[in-house]
Amino acid sequence: MKRAVLAVAAVIAALVVPAADAAEPVRFATFNASLNRAAEGELLADLSTPDDPQARQVAEVVQRVRPDVLVLNEFDYDRTGGAVGAFLANYLAIGQNGAAPIDYPYAYTAPVNTGVPSGMDLDNDGTVGGANDAYGFGQFPGQYGMLVLSKYPIGQARTFQLFRWVDLPGARLPDDPATPQPADWYSPQELESLRLSSKSHWDLPIDVDGRTVHLLVSHPTPPAFDGPEDRNGLRNQDEIRFWADYVTPGRGGYLYDDAGVRGGLEPGARFVIAGDQNSDPVDGDSTGANQILHAPRVIDPRPGSAGAVEAGTTQGGANADQRGNPFLDTGDFGDEAPGNLRVDYVLPAAPLIPLRAGVFWPTSQDPLARLNTTSDHHLVWTDLLV
Known part of the structure; x- marks a missing residue:
């Protein structure tokens, strides 16, 4: 075990480039x-004062790591x-437990599909409505x-909230094991809008x-909380595959965004894939992360922690x-x-150069170990020469 950890640490150390003549990472x-909260408006209410314990911990983690560009998953x-x-005002702009405040002049958020009623019985339980539908x-x-x-300007976003699952070539559509027809968990009518x-x-685009x-x-769905049809596990893999096709020249022509514009990323464009993919490349219920780990030009800095x-x-x-x-766990x-x-x-892609990377997961002997209970996930960071 120790040899494996040391070997990975050596790989990460080898990525550190002398910065004497380099731009600032x-x-x-x-x-x-x-x-995330249990009811609509609850997060806003919690954040309206500066004394929500969990939000203070989240802010402190961010202030300790001090990213320039930060993706927050599970922010209602x-x-x-x-x-x-x-x-921003009540937590990040206020130093938490001795950490320095941090300012982000640019922010982006937009509607997501979670909780949006489909009007269909997507979990096939005989009723329509609720979180599963x-x-x-x-x-x-x-x-x-x-x-x-x-900390850098964010340009015109391209969003794909409405892209249909069935429009992904070779989509891994789930099968109802109780019927002889293949890939029929969802009806043709459901697939028309799913x-x-x-x-x-x-x-x-970050400038x-x-x-x-x-x-x-x-933030693909967790590959769990379903049945033998594996509808969440299959969807997780295809949500990850979306990015693999998007960044691979010649494979993203079928993609269309919410404005109706077709095609993937322009060949040679600089990019970073970031987020909670709910997929481990080796263990767990989905190994779909390998699709982006092995995508063209993608570099895996292999961030990790002793914690x-x-x-x-x-x-x-x-x-x-x-x-x-x-x-490597996060x-x-x-x-x-x-x-x-x-x-x-x-995950950066060439010509971006990763200098160092890590996971904020302090060991039990570290005074900051109290922040390990902030979330069941840990912040992951990578320093890049752009």
Whole structure:
């Protein structure tokens, strides 16, 4: 185990480039902060004062790591923008436990599919309505939304909230095991409107000192909470495949965005894929992350932490039987199956140069270990030369 951790640490150390003649690196990060609430408007209410304990912890994690561009998964969407403004003013702009305040002059959020009623019985339980029958699992529209904060200007977003699952060539559509027909969990009528993205897919052009970096943001559904038809597991893989096709020249021509514009990313464009993919390349219920890890030009900086190694060892259980290196884990799911996993990613693509990368997961001896309970995910960061 120690040899494996040291080997990975050596790989990361080898990525560190002498910076004497280099431009200032830009830190990209992703954090599933679990700032989701059970009812619409509850997050805004919690953030309207500066004393919500969890939001203070989230803010402190951000202030300790200090990313320049940050993806926050599971930040409930609020069409007024009030929750975003409140988080910036009441939490990030106030130093938490000795950490320095941090300012993000640019922010982006938009509607997502979670909680949006489909009007169909998507879970085939004989009734229509509720979280399982929404276009993406959620108790209300916008639950488990996404937010991007940036120190650099964000250009015109390209969103893919409405892209239909059936329009993905070779879509992995689930099969009802109780019937002889293949891939028939969803009726033809349901497939006419069923969307691929459980939240949304965003292409955000970030202007970093005159150079555009496309931040590709998503949060695929967890590959669980379904039945033998595996509808969530299959959807998770296809949500991840979306980005693999989008960035691969010649494979994204079928894609269309919410404005009706077709095609994938322009060949040679700089990009970073970031977000909670709910997929580990080796362990767990989905290995779909390999589709983006092996996409053209993508570089895996292999961020990790000693805290993840310690957690996997002390928790034991399912962690003991995993094949993946615990150093790379980003999600702390305890000792029960599937155990801790690598599910959160910041993946740059050449010609971007990763200098160093890490996961904010302090060991139990670190005074900052108190922040490990902020979320069941840990912030992942990568420093890039753009």
